[in-house]
């Protein structure tokens with residue numbers, strides 16, 4: 160029976176079921192077969208190369224049957240912090256995993272904070288899911304700690320790639336269920352993870368219980384050899400070596416521009432010469448080639464789901480932990496960790512029961528929303544000991560679940576449920592409601608390749624705001640607003656300047672105060688700064704709402720409304736987002752002021 164049909168039948172039955180018959184709430188689904196979840200996560204895959212040319216299998220099996228999220232982001236643009244955020248559905252300022260390695264990050268910090276007992280994997284298990292995970296979990300899962308910090312805490316079955324061999328591509332080490340490492344010399348990493356994933360899928364299909372299967376290949380990440388520090392070109396599988404010989408990095412408006420662009424240390428990058436351009440173009444081609452194995456993996460997994468007759472019961476997601484600047488954008492070396500669109504925006508495709516084939520969603524979402532959605536669709540959210548920062552996404556159908564008690568619990572966590580329900584199955588924004596995304600960073604940026612130069616401290620907060628022109632609204636808004644630790648600000652009108660070349664707050668180091676009653680760009684910036692102020696220390700519900708924190712009575716629900724003259728003075732007098740210095744790490748006391756209720760409109 161198809162999932163939807165089964166659901167309709169059960170929904171009818173549910174109205175006859177007495178919710179009080181199940182006071183413990185342990186099995187609120189009354190025997191509903193909850194959907195399986197397959198989560199395919201690649202490593203460092205930017206959104207620009209997630210096209211049908213470079214991912215033919217993914218388009219054939221996933222995109223054309225599902226929904227494409229055009230503006231899907233990571234709250235922290237580097238592997239381990241992004242993944243920790245996903246598993247906790249939390250922003251960096253709440254989970255505190257700031258780096259890929261010690262002392263400020265890595266799997267050791269995740270473990271030492273006790274997160275191994277309180278994350279998506281655990282909640283799903285507690286909710287009765289069988290859970291499987293293979294590939295890269297986090298940086299800092301190592302041959303040394305695989306047994307002492309076993310991933311059996313997180314998953315029923317796991318085969319985890321171990322440092323320092325994670326990025327070798329041809330000499331992977333796996334720990335199976337927290338056991339001693341096993342070496343796979345000669346096996347191409349992405350294919351190895353594909354095969355383990357298929358094996359887990361076969362096993363999961365035998366189970367009565369719904370399952371979660373995470374498959375996380377390292378492609379198209381660069382190579383890091385244990386013997387020689389530093390990053391080199393991604394290594395394609397032998398079958399993909401000759402591909403894309405003529406391809407070069409797209410010469411977009413921000414590619415190696417004649418004038419410096421961006422802010423802070425980015426503006427100091429020199430123009431790249433032909434030697435460096437040839438080098439980054441080959442870097443780009445090797446990434447595309449390595450990506451083809453990831454694409455093969457996606458195709459093989461979905462083909463197997465089809466053969467196992469599970470397509471109607473299974474949500475399948477493809478996304479990546481963070482984006483990537485292939486090199487050249489704003490004259491940069493290859494790398495990530497900044498707030499520019501290349502670094503924070505990632506592909507996100509979802510197919511599954513109830514999702515219209517070939518549909519689009521243009522709102523701003525992020526990976527913490529995805530994990531909140533997985534928890535929601537699995538009835539697992541109640542097992543979290545804290546309020547999740549992530550919003551439940553449009554593909555989750557909140558009515559597809561059990562009893563009143565559970566509904567109330569969910570309603571309490573998601574007051575904006577009506578707005579959410581309204582969005583269901585819409586392919587674009589139905590109203591002028593604002594959607595937002597927050598990215599943060601507090602440590603050195605990781606730069607790659609032989610021309611990378613030194614790392615710089617990349618400490619900033621970036622706010623993305625997207626708003627459609629609903630009925631009666633004057634048009635859509637699409638903005639990026641960044642505040643750097645040194646006081647610099649950037650504002651880009653993404654509708655006109657998607658490559659972020661025209662900083663509307665100035666093109667040289669300028670620390671001028673924002674003037675909310677003067678220029679249009681300053682008026683917009685005061686609104687965005689206020690939103691950022693309300694989000695920079697947000698927890699749970701505060702992170703999921705946009706204007707409600709500032710306007711709890713609902714007077715303003717969109718940027719368009721917030722721009723009304725009557726609010727000029729209000730936005731002008733609010734404290735600004737600020738850092739005392741650019742020291743590495745997150746020290747809340749040095750990032751005052753914070754939002755408080757006294758700052759609400761009309762308070």
Ligand SMILES: *[C@@H]1O[C@H](CO)[C@@H](O)[C@H](O)[C@H]1NC(C)=O
Pocket residue numbers: 324330331332340341342343344
């Ligand atoms: C491959 O990895 C193993 C550890 O799993 C290591 O002992 C061996 O030296 C590595 N081989 C090469 C060629 O690097």
Ligand SMILES: *[C@@H]1O[C@H](CO)[C@@H](O)[C@H](O)[C@H]1NC(C)=O
Pocket residue numbers: 345346350351354355
């Ligand atoms: C590793 O590669 C060998 C040779 O191609 C293959 O026979 C084997 O199945 C692979 N192992 C795994 C676990 O995929």
Ligand SMILES: *[C@@H]1O[C@H](CO)[C@@H](O)[C@H](O)[C@H]1NC(C)=O
Pocket residue numbers: 400401402404
């Ligand atoms: C691509 O270039 C490589 C190395 O120059 C060559 O061996 C290969 O045949 C070329 N492939 C194609 C499809 O042109």
Ligand SMILES: *[C@@H]1O[C@H](CO)[C@@H](O)[C@H](O)[C@H]1NC(C)=O
Pocket residue numbers: 432433434435610
């Ligand atoms: C090109 O730039 C790189 C990096 O600055 C430098 O090492 C190299 O010498 C330059 N090559 C030429 C031909 O100028």
Ligand SMILES: *[C@@H]1O[C@H](CO)[C@@H](O)[C@H](O)[C@H]1NC(C)=O
Pocket residue numbers: 612613
């Ligand atoms: C990079 O760092 C090294 C060591 O701190 C320093 O000597 C060098 O001048 C730096 N290079 C640049 C281009 O800043």
Ligand SMILES: *[C@@H]1O[C@H](CO)[C@@H](O)[C@H](O)[C@H]1NC(C)=O
Pocket residue numbers: 674675676677
């Ligand atoms: C802001 O700009 C307006 C209009 O140019 C000016 O009258 C006002 O003095 C400015 N305020 C501040 C605080 O600079």
